[in-house]
Amino acid sequence: MNAPARKTQPLPLPELKDRLRDLALEEGFDAFGVADPDKAGEAGDRLRHWVAEQRYGDMGWMADTLERRVHARAMWPEALRVVMLGMNYGPDEDPRAILEERSRAAISVYAKGEDYHEIIKAKLKRLARALLALAGEGDVKVFVDTAPLMEKPLAMAAGLGWQGKHTNLVSRQRGSWMFLGAIATTLDLPPDAPMGDHCGQCRACLDACPTAAFPAPYQIDARRCVSYLTIEHKGPIPRELRPLMGNRIYGCDDCLAACPWNKFAALGREAKLAARDENRAPDLAGLATLDDAAFRARFPKSPIKRSGRGRFLRNVLTAIGNSGDTGLIPSAQTLLSDDDALVRGSAVWALSRLLPEADFAALAARHAPDEADPEVQAEWMAARAT
Ligand code: B12
Numbered sequence: 001m002n003a004p005a006r007k008t009q010p011l012p013l014p015e016l017k018d019r020l021r022d023l024a025l026e027e028g029f030d031a032f033g034v035a036d037p038d039k040a041g042e043a044g045d046r047l048r049h050w051v052a053e054q055r056y057g058d059m060g061w062m063a064d065t066l067e068r069r070v071h072a073r074a075m076w077p078e079a080l081r082v083v084m085l086g087m088n089y090g091p092d093e094d095p096r097a098i099l100e101e102r103s104r105a106a107i108s109v110y111a112k113g114e115d116y117h118e119i120i121k122a123k124l125k126r127l128a129r130a131l132l133a134l135a136g137e138g139d140v141k142v143f144v145d146t147a148p149l150m151e152k153p154l155a156m157a158a159g160l161g162w163q164g165k166h167t168n169l170v171s172r173q174r175g176s177w178m179f180l181g182a183i184a185t186t187l188d189l190p191p192d193a194p195m196g197d198h199c200g201q202c203r204a205c206l207d208a209c210p211t212a213a214f215p216a217p218y219q220i221d222a223r224r225c226v227s228y229l230t231i232e233h234k235g236p237i238p239r240e241l242r243p244l245m246g247n248r249i250y251g252c253d254d255c256l257a258a259c260p261w262n263k264f265a266a267l268g269r270e271a272k273l274a275a276r277d278e279n280r281a282p283d284l285a286g287l288a289t290l291d292d293a294a295f296r297a298r299f300p301k302s303p304i305k306r307s308g309r310g311r312f313l314r315n316v317l318t319a320i321g322n323s324g325d326t327g328l329i330p331s332a333q334t335l336l337s338d339d340d341a342l343v344r345g346s347a348v349w350a351l352s353r354l355l356p357e358a359d360f361a362a363l364a365a366r367h368a369p370d371e372a373d374p375e376v377q378a379e380w381m382a383a384r385a386t
């Protein structure tokens, strides 16, 4: 996006930054800062280490874009500054309460409303246009989540907060519930001072993780993270992790919710991000009946659509397997003949957890011989062996 020609005197850069901050708050952002991309610390080297350890799992795009991602300017060398913006999405209820209701699904806070990518991108574009109009010169690009840019280290460099031991950005004013967005620019806006670490001796987030996804403080192994397993991971979920996932069917909030800095968190201001009532505590039985069209209709404008029906039902069946609710056996049994092998395999596991051993053996004798898919066959074999 280039600046339109300007007829009046351009604003001095510090004033331009102040005006932009005011506009950002009016747009609904809660945090604002300017980063010098050269001050993102050791983040690039740490990302290299993370990729070398293959902690990205199926997210091959993290490895493919490594060289562009390690330094903010690698993607756009002319960018002098990155304006970092945070939007609070503080929930109106404790997201951990639903974890006790095993026949219902836990959807993470960020996915209960509309997709933040669309909402934030539209706001960033409006702000970027306003910046160029005020400056009368320069160039900008906007980013939220999907570009090869390390948003958390940049937000830390811009003074928005620090990367906590759970690896996400924590703000002293807003706690852990904050989405990030970025406007890179060729304008030499005055940078803010980076924020230091305020985790101290606390390790609440590390202890709260249901799958032990933190090999060390400040490091995450995505392959064990429920958020990765339910959203990004494509195939069957590793068997040893399934029992640890409980009823979490889309994302996870446990480490964020445990953070004591949330006591300063306010409710999110953006109505479109607020939880839809039907996503607060949906019945697993109802979700298990969704065919492709019903799945898309059930989650309009929601990030949940991204995973597709197959992965979504895999997650629902994992939760059914963890529910201990024998009333859900018919739901899982129906899905044994689903067209999608991922769904059939997940149904096998769920039934192996809910049915008495003899009943499961009888079911296996009826279904397993007709199963053509090798991965589903493997599920039958593994379930009978345990
Ligand atoms: C890949 C990705 C994931 C992966 C990997 C998670 C991760 N922590 O990286 C998965 C799918 C698991 C995931 C999950 C979630 N994500 Co995500 N994700 C991303 C993405 C696209 C890239 C992040 C990245 O570069 N990871 C690579 C690794 C290397 O980064 P890292 O773990 O932060 O590594 C740093 C630390 O390990 C640190 N470090 C290492 N050693 C040490 C030692 C010390 C002493 C210190 C201080 C630091 C340190 O340095 C590394 C470099 O900064 C960003 C968007 C973006 N473009 O940045 C969103 C993003 C990080 N995700 C976000 C969100 C909201 C989530 C979830 C909360 C969603 C949910 N409810 O399920 C969970 C949270 C899980 C968690 N605990 O992180 C937000 C976080 C906002 C914030 N306040 O920080 C982002 C920024 C998207 C956005 N635009 O808002 N995500």
Ligand code: SF4
Residues within 6 Å of the ligand: 166, 208, 209, 210, 211, 212, 213, 214, 220, 224, 225, 226, 227, 251, 252, 253, 254, 255, 256
């Ligand atoms: S999001 Fe959940 S599974 Fe992932 S690291 Fe945090 S607590 Fe662990």
Ligand code: SF4
Residues within 6 Å of the ligand: 164, 165, 166, 167, 170, 198, 199, 200, 202, 203, 204, 205, 206, 258, 259, 260, 261
């Ligand atoms: S829970 Fe504690 S250790 Fe984790 S990010 Fe928050 S303050 Fe830091």
